Amino acid sequence: MTRGLGTAVVDELRALFRRAAPRSRSAPPDTERFARHLEHDLDAVTAGISQPWNSGVVEGHVKRIKMLKRQMFSRAGFELLRKRVLLCS
Template structure:
């Protein structure tokens, strides 16, 4: 469902999980049912927040590395510098393609 964007199959999967009576998966399936329409939309749409989530995780990693060492001004500078350097790397990688 994730790689082929076939979220319409989710209700059947949830029923199969419930029938299998696996406690961990049944609980997970129940959580999915709480907002089933949104989950199905997320599994069928080609749009995703992956790039944003990746950037957020990167910022959190920088923050953890600097824990207790510096304040917001230095954290801001490091985040902006790494964003600029990754943008340059991405741009160069796109230009290297045939």
């Protein structure tokens, strides 16, 4: 997402929270809880939408290492796991 689009989405979220505040008691409990947590973490949501970077590469490495660890569960020790991780990278 571009930075301009990210700030537009955040502005829309803030406007939605202002409009929904008076009638939040009429919303279903799950929806109300989701909105409350989203509003509480609005700074994190703003950063996630408007910043040009993400943690996708790191998450990919974590996923790969977890897959190797699951494959080797109870088969070998840390040294063999370390060698496989280093060979796969």
